[in-house]
Amino acid sequence: MNIVSQMCAIAVMFVIMYFYISQKKIILHTSKAFVEVWIAGLLSLFSDIFSLVAIEKRSGYPLTATNIICKLYLWTVTWVAMVAFWYICVDIFRKKELERKWRKRLWIFGILTDILIMVVPIKIYDSDNIVYTYGPAVIITYAVTVILLALILLLTKKYSQAINPRRRKSMQVWVALMFISAVIQFIDKKILIVSFASVIGVLILFIMLENPMANIDRDTGFFNLNAFFEYMKEAYGQGMMYR
Numbered sequence: 001m002n003i004v005s006q007m008c009a010i011a012v013m014f015v016i017m018y019f020y021i022s023q024k025k026i027i028l029h030t031s032k033a034f035v036e037v038w039i040a041g042l043l044s045l046f047s048d049i050f051s052l053v054a055i056e057k058r059s060g061y062p063l064t065a066t067n068i069i070c071k072l073y074l075w076t077v078t079w080v081a082m083v084a085f086w087y088i089c090v091d092i093f094r095k096k097e098l099e100r101k102w103r104k105r106l107w108i109f110g111i112l113t114d115i116l117i118m119v120v121p122i123k124i125y126d127s128d129n130i131v132y133t134y135g136p137a138v139i140i141t142y143a144v145t146v147i148l149l150a151l152i153l154l155l156t157k158k159y160s161q162a163i164n165p166r167r168r169k170s171m172q173v174w175v176a177l178m179f180i181s182a183v184i185q186f187i188d189k190k191i192l193i194v195s196f197a198s199v200i201g202v203l204i205l206f207i208m209l210e211n212p213m214a215n216i217d218r219d220t221g222f223f224n225l226n227a228f229f230e231y232m233k234e235a236y237g238q239g240m241m242y243r
Contacts, residue, residue, distance in 0.1 A: 003049050005192060009199040010045050013038065016206050029099075030167075033087045034210045040083045041195075041202050044076035048195045055124055055131050067122050070133050074122075074141040075114050080198050081148040082110050087205070088152050088171050091163040113144050130190055142182070149175045170208045174201030 017038060051073040058066040086106060093099045122137040152175055156168045181197035 003052055003192075005196045006045050006049050009196045010042070012199050012203060013042050013045065016203060020206065020210065029090045030087075031210065033083070033090045034205060036083045037080075037087055037205065038202055040076065040079040041198050044073070044080050044198060045195050047073035047076045048192070051133070052131060055126055055133075058124070066124070068118075070122055070124070071118055071137055074117050074133075074137055077141050077194075078110065078113055078117070078144050078148075081145040082106055084171070084174065084201070085148045085152055088155050088163065088167065091167060092155065092159050113140070116140055132192075145178075149178055164209070166208045170201075170204050173204055174198075177201055 020034075020038075047069075051070045054061070054066045054069040086103070089102065090099075093102050117137045117140055120136040120140065122133055123135040125132050125134060152171055156163060156172055160168060177197045177200055178194070181193045185191055185194050
């Protein structure tokens with residue numbers, strides 16, 4: 001059972017969150033979306049490890065229990081793709097009504113996907129130190145993930161003027177990393193790097209967009225103009241009134 005990459009990724013995730021919460025920041029919609037991305041990524045990593053442990057120890061438990069644990073991991077894979085999709089949408093759907101509408105649609109889509117994953121079969125391959133799952137549940141998971149990643153790329157092109165240039169660039173790099181890691185893992189099943197690639201994506205978002213220090217003036221310690229413009233842009237998009 002090879003979980004080295006997952007454990008390293010978990011360590012990176014906690015380092016990211018430590019630096020994120022240890023600095024003062026302006027709480028924007030993008031900040032909330034980033035936290036959701038972080039939570040989904042961390043859940044995916046832990047679920048990945050639990051599924052490998054369940055497969056390793058499956059002889060002592062009912063096969064149904066092992067299958068459910070493996071499907072829960074597949075759920076988290078789709079969750080990461082969905083929160084990544086939503087993260088790119090925060091610049092597009094700035095009005096609260098529009099945001100609620102599309103967020104509700106995304107939730108419904110996610111719930112239907114998870115139900116479908118849970119009801120279809122899943123199979124386990126475990127031989128010569130190679131462990132992975134396959135079957136209809138896995139096919140659905142990767143199909144949904146690929147569709148969402150493709151939609152992210154489409155949105156970055158279609159709404160290039162509305163999306164923060166750094167967010168657009170970061171998400172394009174993240175999607176490319178996810179595709180490359182998926183191909184590598186498909187070719188060599190011993191290399192379990194899809195979860196690690198998602199963490200690298202979170203790290204890129206933190207460095208490029210969500211690092212609180214980017215909004216702090218180093219000389220005064222106060223919020224800088226970048227923070228002011230980001231706050232006003234969000235306030236204007238939501239139709240907030242000032243007197």
